[in-house]
Amino acid sequence: MLQAAALVKGYRSGDRQIAVLRGVDLxxxxxxxxSIRGESGSGKSTLLHLLAGIDTPDAGAVHWDGxxxxxxxxxxxxxxxxxxxxxxxxxxxxxxxxxMAARVAGAxxxxxxxxARELLGRVGLAGRETHLPAQLSGGERQxxxxxxxxxxxxxxxxxxxxxxxxDEQTGAGVIDLLLGLGAETRTALVLVTxxxxxAARTARQLFLHEGVLR
Amino acid sequence: xxxxxxLALKQLFPTGRKFPFFTAISxxxxxxxxxxxxxxxxxxxxxxxxxxxxxxxxxxxxxVRGPGLIENPAELRSMLGRVPGVVGVTPFxxxxxxxxxxxxxxxxxxxxxxxxxxxxxVIPLDHYxxxxxxxxxxxxxxxxxxxxxxxxxxxxxxxVEVSSPLLLERLKHDEVFLPRELRVVGIFxxxxxxxxxxxxIVTLRRMQDLYGLGRAVHGFSLKLAPGEDPDAATARIxxxxxxDAGVTARSWMEFNRDFLFVLQLEKxxxxxxxLAIIVVAAFSVTSSLLIAVVRKTRExxxxxxxxxxxxxxxxxxxxxxxxxxxxxxxxxxxxxFGFLAVRNNIVHFLIRVTxxxxxxxxxxxVSDLPSHLDRRDLVLIVTSxxxxxxxxxxxxxxxAARLNPVEALRSE
Numbered sequence: 001m002l003q004a005a006a007l008v009k010g011y012r013s014g015d016r017q018i019a020v021l022r023g024v025d026l027x028x029x030x031x032x033x034x035s036i037r038g039e040s041g042s043g044k045s046t047l048l049h050l051l052a053g054i055d056t057p058d059a060g061a062v063h064w065d066g067x068x069x070x071x072x073x074x075x076x077x078x079x080x081x082x083x084x085x086x087x088x089x090x091x092x093x094x095x096x097x098x099x100m101a102a103r104v105a106g107a108x109x110x111x112x113x114x115x116a117r118e119l120l121g122r123v124g125l126a127g128r129e130t131h132l133p134a135q136l137s138g139g140e141r142q143x144x145x146x147x148x149x150x151x152x153x154x155x156x157x158x159x160x161x162x163x164x165x166x167d168e169q170t171g172a173g174v175i176d177l178l179l180g181l182g183a184e185t186r187t188a189l190v191l192v193t194x195x196x197x198x199a200a201r202t203a204r205q206l207f208l209h210e211g212v213l214r
Numbered sequence: 215x216x217x218x219x220x221l222a223l224k225q226l227f228p229t230g231r232k233f234p235f236f237t238a239i240s241x242x243x244x245x246x247x248x249x250x251x252x253x254x255x256x257x258x259x260x261x262x263x264x265x266x267x268x269x270x271x272x273x274x275x276x277x278v279r280g281p282g283l284i285e286n287p288a289e290l291r292s293m294l295g296r297v298p299g300v301v302g303v304t305p306f307x308x309x310x311x312x313x314x315x316x317x318x319x320x321x322x323x324x325x326x327x328x329x330x331x332x333x334x335x336v337i338p339l340d341h342y343x344x345x346x347x348x349x350x351x352x353x354x355x356x357x358x359x360x361x362x363x364x365x366x367x368x369x370x371x372x373x374v375e376v377s378s379p380l381l382l383e384r385l386k387h388d389e390v391f392l393p394r395e396l397r398v399v400g401i402f403x404x405x406x407x408x409x410x411x412x413x414x415i416v417t418l419r420r421m422q423d424l425y426g427l428g429r430a431v432h433g434f435s436l437k438l439a440p441g442e443d444p445d446a447a448t449a450r451i452x453x454x455x456x457x458d459a460g461v462t463a464r465s466w467m468e469f470n471r472d473f474l475f476v477l478q479l480e481k482x483x484x485x486x487x488x489l490a491i492i493v494v495a496a497f498s499v500t501s502s503l504l505i506a507v508v509r510k511t512r513e514x515x516x517x518x519x520x521x522x523x524x525x526x527x528x529x530x531x532x533x534x535x536x537x538x539x540x541x542x543x544x545x546x547x548x549x550x551f552g553f554l555a556v557r558n559n560i561v562h563f564l565i566r567v568t569x570x571x572x573x574x575x576x577x578x579x580v581s582d583l584p585s586h587l588d589r590r591d592l593v594l595i596v597t598s599x600x601x602x603x604x605x606x607x608x609x610x611x612x613x614a615a616r617l618n619p620v621e622a623l624r625s626e
């Protein structure tokens with residue numbers, strides 16, 4: 001489904017060029033769950049951004065279903081993203097936040113509303129639809145963000161340290177949810193995490209070290 | 215509804231919250247500018263409308279005249295009456311006379327000779343009479359303007375003597391041309407100081423007698439059907455006038471072109487000055503939206519990650535400027551028209567408090583504030599306000615569109 005070949009990515013810091021990814025190869029099959037661990041600054045988030053198609057590699061290529069480009073209009077159907085800081089829009093309530101991803105993707109309204117309600121029920125937020133993000137706990141916000149990531153029924157879910165801002169118990173619940181929903185909907189999952197226990201629950205565990213995946 | 219429009223609405227009017235402070239201040243800034251524009255342009259328009267009405271009421275919609283006398287007025291009047299769109303034609307003769315009342319120094323007013331049978335079809339003299347009746351005007355009577363009557367101390371029923379320049383002309387030939395003694399049967403007030411202080415109205419026959427015109431007149435005042443364009447009607451009349459008639463038709467607008475230009479210039483300058491208030495309000499909108507772009511950097515990154523295109527992100531902020539402009543304009547129109555609805559109560563209150571009714575009447579001939587807003591001016595105010603506010607969103611929109619989603623998501 002997704003194949004990354006010899007990805008190279010670096011950043012310029014003043015006069016210095018800092019290489020972050022030095023030739024990453026990665027293949028994700030449909031419905032597969034993969035975890036990526038690594039030290040802070042090792043390039044995990046950069047790799048996720050490349051896989052999501054919102055950043056471009058300096059060398060190498062990402063193939064989505066064999067294609068080297070992921071047009072904006074296809075991105076929503078292909079990829080859902082979950083972030084450490086949730087990034088819920090504060091002016092929208094929980095339901096509207098979930099629906100926003102469908103709106104941006106141009107999904108049919110009625111179907112999107114049904115799907116959003118169904119997902120909020122699945123993540124345990126039924127009855128909290130009209131609550132603003134500020135009225136939700138951290139775990140609830142992350143669950144709302146997961147519902148948002150899945151509202152367009154993407155084939156790949158990219159989760160960037162989704163438990164980083166949560167306590168151990170809440171974090172474990174979020175990982176349960178990601179893996180459970182992923183398996184249920186045959187959505188592939190790439191989980192970037194520092195937590196070895198969470199990583200161990202995925203089908204395949206990888207470690208990003210010195211710009212290379214092992 | 216496109217997502218960027220929806221989000222723009224939600225960011226200004228968030229779900230489940232009271233009217234946000236930023237939105238309220240931005241809308242209020244635009245609203246104040248619009249309200250001031252509506253009130254000022256309406257009151258200026260009201261005065262201008264009164265002046266225009268006064269010009270048309272005293273001169274007619276169109277005047278036909280030549281460099282000299284019209285010797286055969288009956289034929290020309292009949293021809294002018296047949297021009298499509300012309301609903302009234304009245305001849306006039308005019309000049310300057312010396313007016314004397316007992317025990318008062320003489321005055322030298324403008325004199326108008328009017329056809330009593332026809333004048334009301336073009337010039338609503340009845341409407342401006344504050345004493346007496348137009349029906350009483352005959353060859354031995356006269357109607358005076360209010361300030362002239364006041365200055366020579368004449369009342370209805372008093373007698374005045376009128377001498378024309380013909381008196382001097384006749385003296386050259388050792389002839390005597392006695393002043394005519396006329397009885398005052400009416401006093402009019404138009405609301406224009408120059409006319410009110412210096413005008414005498416007599417019958418056309420008396421005027422022809424005073425100036426020795428015979429049957430000749432100086433011109434015709436024409437009334438057009440309601441809604442008729444004076445310039446188009448004037449062109450039509452000129453096309454129908456015989457080339458040897460030696461006269462031309464001119465609309466009241468052409469006659470008063472310079473004066474109308476000054477009126478328009480005044481209004482345009484005031485409009486531009488007051489528009490500056492909306493421009494200042496727009497700067498505050500720009501500043502607030504720029505702060506919002508900085509504050510919402512990660513959300514903008516998220517929208518990019520969700521598949522939002524840069525131009526859609528830009529539209530979201532530009533639309534916020536547009537929506538603030540629209541809301542501010544609507545509130546401003548409400549405030550402006552609300553004020554106009556009670557303007558005279560406010561003016562009367564101020565007049566009462568400052569005891570200035572006499573001064574108002576003396577200088578403005580009114581104690582009420584007129585108001586008239588052209589549809590064109592209203593459209594101009596609404597369009598300017600909305601366009602300026604939308605432009606205020608351009609810079610924040612451009613900044614938001616330039617944000618790289620990856621860098622935006624990483625921002626602290």
